[in-house]
Amino acid sequence: MRRLLWPILVLAALLxxxxxxTPGFFSIQLREGHLYGSLIDILRFGAPLILVSLGMTLVIATGGIDLSVGSIVAISGALACLQISQDQGLFAAVALALGLCTLLGAWNGFLVAAVGIQPIIATLILMVAGRGLAQLITDGQIITVNDPAFKLIGGGYLLTVPFGILIVIAVLAITVFLTRRLALGMLIESVGGNAEASRLAGIRARGIIVMVYAFAALCAGVAGLMISSNVSSADGNNAGLWIELDAILAVVIGGTSLAGGRFSLGGTVIGALIIQTLTTTIYSIGVPPETTLLFKALVVTAVCLIQSQAFRDKVFHRRGRAAPPRPVTEEKVRVST
Structure with a gap:
């Protein structure tokens, strides 16, 4: 809980x-059976980032990184919209898109675990090629669809709550159960701490690595469906652009180390909410559009510095107390003489 203290304080400060x-920022209203309000908008628009960040958390926990999730977001939305525009049916379109995304994630895991390519290189290949694949699927055009059932995924409501928020809650609950209630989380942390020692201990490190990359791609695929559904179209060039960087920032802000090992799903969710709330804050305080990215980078840098214990110790001139000298016993005096 102590690791989550600073992210929670930063999120509270942004709010x-x-x-x-914006007076009335915390107000939530019920209109026509739907919940509306700034807080609801932060959760709704931040849902895709939360999903991508959850998958990224497990990848980073194994000591890896996935730069291809943005391209997978674009592929998922492009393929689903293409299938729907060709009257293939919503279920078939969603299943095909998520199946391809999971397969691409497993391919990333295979390159890292079996071939031995560095994660940043293996996923950089798909980051570049995947964006081109999304462009091929859409033929370089923006595919527009008009399907009420598809619109529900990212822009609809269920039981007065945006459907995207319910998807995030379901995925988060499943992920927490698998990693914290079962031994899977411990195995992932073990692989991230020392993959070779885990293998010698009988843990199938390669299988776990392939699995987490596939899971990250699956989460990115669902996020791609939500993004394309919200605007009822697919843009292979811009959909999910740079979302991988926001996801990495969210994971780091949440307290997960890039070196691998222990991870925090709760911290990741808070980190993603900080990123989304920061975007909302930028528009609220009227930051000029040309300086938006710079302002965002400065704030994120400040957040990371605040979380650093070493930085806080330097700023506030805290020094660890020296251990008191051990008393010299009579026996030590006799030995020394």
């Missing part, structure tokens, strides 16, 4: 800043 510039 308070929005409240200062």
């Amino acid at each position: 308070l800043v929005n409240l200062i510039f």
Whole structure:
């Protein structure tokens, strides 16, 4: 819980800043059976990032990285919209898109675990090729669809709550159960801590690595469906652009080490909410569009520095107390003489 203290404080500070510039920021209203409000919008628009960040958390926990999730987001939306536009049916379109995304993630895991390619290189290949594949699927055009059932995924409501939020809750609950209630989380942390020692201990490290990359791609695929569904179209060039960087930032802000090992799913969710709330704050306080990315980078840098214990010790001139000298016993004096 102590690791989550600073991310929670940063998120609370951002929310308070929005409240200062936007009176009634915390108000939630029920209109026509749907919940509306700034907080609901943060959760709804942040849902794709939360999904991608959850998958990225497990990849980073194994000591890897996945730069291809943005391209997978584009592939998922492009393939689903193409299938729907050709009257293939919603279920078939979603199943085909998620199946391809999972297969591409497993391919990343195979390159890392079996071939031995560095994760940043293996996923960089798909980051570049995947964006081209999305362009091929859409033929370089924006595919527009008009399917109410497809619209539900990212832009619809169920039981007054945006459907995307319910998807995130379901995926988060399943992930927490698999990694914290079962031994899977411990195995992932073991592989991230020392993959070779895990293998010698009888853990199938390669299988776990392939699995987490496939899971990350599956989460990115669902996020791609939500993004394309929300705008009822697929843009192979811009969909999911740079979302992989926001996901990595969310994981780091949440307290998961890039070196691998222990991870925090709760911290990742808070980190993703910080990124999304920061975007909302930028628009609320009227930051000029040309300086938006710079402002965002400065704030994220400040957040990471605040979380650093070494940085806080330097700023506040904290020094660890030296251990008191051990008393010299009579026996030590006799030995030394």
